[in-house]
Amino acid sequence: MYSVIMAGGIGTRFWPKSREKKPKQFLKIVSDNSMLRETFDRLKNLKYCSAEKIFIVANNKWKEQIFDHLPELPAQNYITEPSGKNTAPCIGLAATIIQNRDPGAVMGIFPSDHTIGDFDIFKAKVNKGRKVAKNNDILLTFGIQPTRPDTGYGYIKYNRDKILKNGVFKVNDFTEKPDKATAQNFLKQGNYLWNSGMFIWNAQTVLNEIEDHMSGLSQSLKNIQSALGKSNYNSILQQEWKTIDKQSIDYGIMEKSNSVYVIKSNFKWSDVGSWDSLYDLKEKDKDNNVILSDNIESIDTQNCLIESDSKLISTVGVEDLVIVQAGNATLIAKRGETQKVKDLVNKLRSEDKDKYL
Numbered sequence: 001m002y003s004v005i006m007a008g009g010i011g012t013r014f015w016p017k018s019r020e021k022k023p024k025q026f027l028k029i030v031s032d033n034s035m036l037r038e039t040f041d042r043l044k045n046l047k048y049c050s051a052e053k054i055f056i057v058a059n060n061k062w063k064e065q066i067f068d069h070l071p072e073l074p075a076q077n078y079i080t081e082p083s084g085k086n087t088a089p090c091i092g093l094a095a096t097i098i099q100n101r102d103p104g105a106v107m108g109i110f111p112s113d114h115t116i117g118d119f120d121i122f123k124a125k126v127n128k129g130r131k132v133a134k135n136n137d138i139l140l141t142f143g144i145q146p147t148r149p150d151t152g153y154g155y156i157k158y159n160r161d162k163i164l165k166n167g168v169f170k171v172n173d174f175t176e177k178p179d180k181a182t183a184q185n186f187l188k189q190g191n192y193l194w195n196s197g198m199f200i201w202n203a204q205t206v207l208n209e210i211e212d213h214m215s216g217l218s219q220s221l222k223n224i225q226s227a228l229g230k231s232n233y234n235s236i237l238q239q240e241w242k243t244i245d246k247q248s249i250d251y252g253i254m255e256k257s258n259s260v261y262v263i264k265s266n267f268k269w270s271d272v273g274s275w276d277s278l279y280d281l282k283e284k285d286k287d288n289n290v291i292l293s294d295n296i297e298s299i300d301t302q303n304c305l306i307e308s309d310s311k312l313i314s315t316v317g318v319e320d321l322v323i324v325q326a327g328n329a330t331l332i333a334k335r336g337e338t339q340k341v342k343d344l345v346n347k348l349r350s351e352d353k354d355k356y357l
Contacts, residue, residue: 001046001049001053001106001107001108001126001130001200002049002053002054002055002098002102002105002106002107002108002203003043003046003049003054003107003108003110004054004055004056004057004079004094004098004107004108004109004110005039005040005043005054005055005056005057005110005111005112006057006058006087006090006109006110006111006112007025007036007056007057007058007062007066007112008057008058008059008062008081008084008090009023009024009025009111009112009113010023010024010084011023011024011027011113012342012345012346013273013274013275013339013341013342014027014029014274014275014341015329015331015341015344015345015357016324016326016327016329016330016331016356017029017324017326019326019327019357020357022065023062024113024272025039025112025113026062026065026069029272029278030115030272030278030281034069035112035113035114035115035272036069036070036113037069038115039110039111039112039113039114040054040069040070040073042116042119042122043110045119045123046123046126046127047123047127048127048130049108051072051073051074052074052077054073054077055077055078055079055094055097055098056070056073056077056078056079056112057081057090057093057094058078058079058080058081059080059081059082059083059084060080060082063078063080066078079093079094079097080237081093081241082237082238082241082242083241084246085241085244085245085246085247086246086247086248086249087197087247087248087249087250088210088214088217088247088248088249088251088252088253089217089241089244089246089247091109091199091206091249092206092207092210092214092217092218092221093221093224094107094109095107095203095204095206095207095210095221096203096207096221096224096225096228097228099203099204099207100225100228102203103204104202104204105202105203106130106133106134106200106201106202106203107201107202107203107206108126108129108130108198108200109198109199109200110198111197111198111271113271113272114196114197114198114269114270114271114272115270115272115281116267116268116269117268117269118266118267118268119267121265121266121267122265122267125142125263125265125267126200128165128167128168128263129142129200129263130200132164132165132168132261132263133200133201133202133205134202136164137202137205137208138164138201138205138260138261139199139201139205139206139209139253139254139257139259139260140168140199140200140201140260140261140262140263141156141171141195141196141198141199141254141260141261141262141263142196142198142199142200142262142263142265143156143158143193143194143195143196143262143263143264143265144193144194144196144265144266144267144269145193145194145264145265145266146186146187146192146193146194149180149183149184149186149187150183150194151177151178151179151180151183152273152274152276152277152339153177153194153195153271154174154175154177154194154195154250155174155175155178155183155186155193155194155195156171156173156175156192156193156194156195156262157171157173157174157175157186157191157192158170158171158191158192158193158262158264159171159172159191160191167263167264168261168262168263168264169261169262170260170261171254171260171261171262174195174250174254174255175192176250193262193264193265194269195250196265196269196271197271199249205259206253207221209253209257209259210252210253212257213252213253213256213257214247214252214253216243216244216245217244217245217247217252220240220241220243220244221240223236223240224236224237224240273339274338274339274341275305275322275324275331275333275341276322276335276336276338276339278290278305279322279335287301287302287303288302288303289301289302289303289304289305289306290304290305290306291306291307292305292306292307293306293307293308293309295308295310295311295312296308296312296313296314296315297312297313297314297315298314298316299315299316299317300316300317300318301315301316301317301318301319302319302320303319303320303335304319304320304321304322304323304335305321305322305323305324305335306321306322306323306324307323307324307325307326308324308325308326309325309326309327310327311325313325320334320335320336321333321334321335322335322338328355328356329356331344345357
């Protein structure tokens with residue numbers, strides 16, 4: 001099995017720690033290793049996978065950093081996407097290159113910045129997915145058993161009566177980040193899972209689905225495939241990439257295909273998609289605070305996440321805040337609202353305040 005790590009994101013919801021020059025996947029957020037390193041190590045310890053079968057897809061501007069973090073990554077396994085076009089083009093390009101090398105390849109798709117516990121359970125679920133994908137012309141996604149009505153995740157509705165294998169169900173619908181009442185209703189119904197953004201399938205299967213549902217992308221990938229191994233590959237890649245629309249794999253393929261199945265999964269998982277997610281993951285002190293650095297002094301402070309990379313932060317009589325100082329910027333946000341940090345970053349970009357990005 002081949003594993004593809006998507007490492008091209010900027011991680012805007014983790015601003016001001018995550019910046020364009022050093023995005024979230026290169027940060028030590030949940031351990032003493034970077035998120036990228038954690039992901040790579042997890043995948044190379046899977047059965048039927050090794051460092052030689054792990055591919056990274058990212059922009060060239062991060063190539064040096066990626067090899068600093070992953071010196072054992074084979075050079076030919078770095079797939080350059082000229083610019084970020086969301087997950088459908090990223091996955092399509094990886095599938096094109098892998099399928100060209102190995103026509104019968106099974107490939108898993110994994111974001112570079114998620115955290116996963118219970119490795120043995122994760123390993124077993126991926127191995128199940130590998131076997132099912134190898135023998136069936138389908139698209140498989142991993143759905144996480146929800147533990148709370150989280151509004152920051154997408155949800156997958158599966159059909160209890162359409163079972164391909166034990167624990168592998170036909171998908172009925174996808175729902176993007178519902179409101180609290182809807183999420184609570186999903187949990188009551190019992191046949192909804194969190195959408196993990198991790199997938200497994202035959203490379204040729206996903207290319208066929210792209211041809212069926214995203215004809216423009218499919219044609220560009222065929223043009224790119226025809227140039228593989230030739231001297232004009234980079235120029236063809238650049239030329240075709242300019243014509244490709246930004247699109248997620250969920251919207252472009254998964255929500256349209258009739259061949260989508262989900263593996264019910266119960267390993268601990270988080271996309272660590274915001275400061276709120278990190279607060280949920282981290283150990284709390286006696287005042288229910290998450291303090292991530294030594295230069296913090298607090299009095300009568302509760303339910304906060306506070307981090308500073310250089311300056312002293314002092315708080316008195318506050319609660320339910322996220323306070324993060326990094327470099328030339330400080331974020332102060334109400335807990336529960338940190339998904340909107342992405343909007344704040346977009347505002348800074350629109351105002352040409354690039355020095356903060």
